[in-house]
Amino acid sequence: MTNRQTEFYWLVARKNGTHLETGDPMKAEQKKFSPSGPVCAIYQVMGLRLKDKWVLITGASSGFGAAAARAFGAEGAKLLLGARRMDRLEQAAAEARTAGASAAHFHALDVSRTASVETFVAWAKARMSGQTPEGGELHILINNAGGAQGLDSVLEGKDDDWETMLQSNVLGVLRMTRAALPLMPHHLGATILNIGSLAGHVPYEGGSAYCAAKAGELQITRCLRLELNGTGIRVSSIDPGLARTEFANVRFKGDEARVNKLYEGTNPLVAEDIAEILVWVASRPAHVNIDEMLIKPVDQAAIHKVFRRK
Numbered sequence: 001m002t003n004r005q006t007e008f009y010w011l012v013a014r015k016n017g018t019h020l021e022t023g024d025p026m027k028a029e030q031k032k033f034s035p036s037g038p039v040c041a042i043y044q045v046m047g048l049r050l051k052d053k054w055v056l057i058t059g060a061s062s063g064f065g066a067a068a069a070r071a072f073g074a075e076g077a078k079l080l081l082g083a084r085r086m087d088r089l090e091q092a093a094a095e096a097r098t099a100g101a102s103a104a105h106f107h108a109l110d111v112s113r114t115a116s117v118e119t120f121v122a123w124a125k126a127r128m129s130g131q132t133p134e135g136g137e138l139h140i141l142i143n144n145a146g147g148a149q150g151l152d153s154v155l156e157g158k159d160d161d162w163e164t165m166l167q168s169n170v171l172g173v174l175r176m177t178r179a180a181l182p183l184m185p186h187h188l189g190a191t192i193l194n195i196g197s198l199a200g201h202v203p204y205e206g207g208s209a210y211c212a213a214k215a216g217e218l219q220i221t222r223c224l225r226l227e228l229n230g231t232g233i234r235v236s237s238i239d240p241g242l243a244r245t246e247f248a249n250v251r252f253k254g255d256e257a258r259v260n261k262l263y264e265g266t267n268p269l270v271a272e273d274i275a276e277i278l279v280w281v282a283s284r285p286a287h288v289n290i291d292e293m294l295i296k297p298v299d300q301a302a303i304h305k306v307f308r309r310k
């Protein structure tokens with residue numbers, strides 16, 4: 001068992017020591033402090049077992065999502081992967097299995113359409129219940145699908161770009177969370193990880209719609225944490241700065257020169273950096289919530305201050 005896999009869960013050992021049962025951590029805690037409670041020993045043992053836990057990742061066909069599939073796969077998790085590009089999803093699922101995933105399934109998903117989200121979640125539910133006798137529970141939801149379109153000023157902005165960004169980064173998170181929440185267990189460390197951005201914290205020229213979208217994601221995360229208080233479901237916003245994925249290729253619509261200029265001379269984050277952090281956040285003890293995490297490359301001291309080697 002690695003530190004990364006560590007979570008606290010409770011075993012209640014009955015007085016005769018012959019029977020161990022896993023207990024709801026809340027109930028176990030109450031028994032511990034109840035003077036008239038049953039005589040029992042409570043052992044805090046480690047081991048979040050990401051192993052065999054169901055993890056749903058949106059936008060798993062490239063970048064952070066595909067890297068997260070490999071990283072959770074390496075922990076032995078069971079994966080439900082969604083995005084629009086099926087060939088790339090198939091590849092991501094195969095890589096996750098090679099990394100150690102005990103299952104890696106994929107299905108088409110467009111988070112900008114409610115019908116697609118609902119179909120996807122119904123498929124996910126069927127996949128989970130088909131593989132465990134007691135019916136599956138979704139342990140981790142990673143709302144990662146999204147991205148930027150264009151870098152136009154407000155004056156020159158395009159409706160299509162604005163609508164695409166708000167649909168995927170904002171409404172997609174709402175839709176996916178609404179649909180998937182009923183599948184998540186309470187009090188066992190279930191976790192929602194929303195991928196935000198440095199852009200949700202600070203503005204930059206040409207970023208109006210994307211900055212607004214990621215600020216929206218951050219506020220959704222904060223609202224959700226309030227709404228879910230008492231359920232034991234954790235909610236985090238993981239907010240990367242400059243990272244080299246397909247993000248810029250999408251933003252600049254295939255203009256390689258603009259993509260290369262963005263990263264020129266600098267040492268950006270890579271997808272594995274974020275995937276490793278997602279695994280770490282999801283494997284904290286069940287009572288620990290990492291609210292928000294801002295991750296930037298060392299070369300990016302601030303959104304406008306990026307060190308570039310000659």
Ligand SMILES: NC(=O)c1ccc[n+]([C@@H]2O[C@H](COP(=O)([O-])OP(=O)(O)OC[C@H]3O[C@@H](n4cnc5c(N)ncnc54)[C@H](OP(=O)(O)O)[C@@H]3O)[C@@H](O)[C@H]2O)c1
Nearest residue numbers: 059061062063064084085110111145146147243245246247
């Ligand atoms: N790279 C960065 O610098 C950076 C920094 C901060 C935050 N982020 C955020 O990180 C997340 C992942 O981006 P990335 O950097 O890994 O870029 P990426 O390589 O372009 O990955 C984006 C993923 O989102 C999926 N996606 C986009 N729209 C979708 C939709 N409507 N429905 C379903 N899936 C959709 C894409 O899959 P399909 O095209 O196959 O559907 C792809 O798998 C995004 O939310 C992005 O805003 C990126």
